[in-house]
Amino acid sequence: MLERLKELLGDHVRTFDTLPAGFGADELKNRLRTAPGLFVAFLGGPRRGGTSTVITATFAVFALTAQPIEAQRRQGDARTIGAYEMISIAAAALDGHVIKGVGTLTLSQVANLYAAELEAIGVALYSASFEIPLALKLPEDPAALADFLKIFVQWDVPPAQPHGDPLPADPRSVDATDDIRLPQ
Numbered sequence: 001m002l003e004r005l006k007e008l009l010g011d012h013v014r015t016f017d018t019l020p021a022g023f024g025a026d027e028l029k030n031r032l033r034t035a036p037g038l039f040v041a042f043l044g045g046p047r048r049g050g051t052s053t054v055i056t057a058t059f060a061v062f063a064l065t066a067q068p069i070e071a072q073r074r075q076g077d078a079r080t081i082g083a084y085e086m087i088s089i090a091a092a093a094l095d096g097h098v099i100k101g102v103g104t105l106t107l108s109q110v111a112n113l114y115a116a117e118l119e120a121i122g123v124a125l126y127s128a129s130f131e132i133p134l135a136l137k138l139p140e141d142p143a144a145l146a147d148f149l150k151i152f153v154q155w156d157v158p159p160a161q162p163h164g165d166p167l168p169a170d171p172r173s174v175d176a177t178d179d180i181r182l183p184q
Contacts, residue, residue: 035066057134063087073124087126105130
């Protein structure tokens, strides 16, 4: 999904990423500096018909913009794409899009996720939800699954000033990095 959106909007959108399902305002505040952005989240899905291992999975694309003026957030301006345009393009581009080996995405809903708390911090947020059949499969050989052998973490420690930005503008400027690799 993200690759298709990058093909169409790569020159106009700053960030293409994933979000956890059930994210909140704090998560969005952490992503303000990455706006405008398109984010994809897996939201789950109900069991499909009488099958036990196929669900109707729901994925949502979230369009996030951050501008001081409400009209700019929603409609964009000469310099920055707006949330309306991003979600419209995302909905049109992904409805009927085939994900190889999985199935075809079907647009199920577009929503304005307005909240006073988001308005207060200068954010517009819209979503487009898509459904796709998703088979949940057991591995043919569970012993063939890879062991947990590595972990990579980047740490951002908030600055001493109470009003400073706790996240570096450049992701390469993190405060510390842990890269642990266990022998195989």
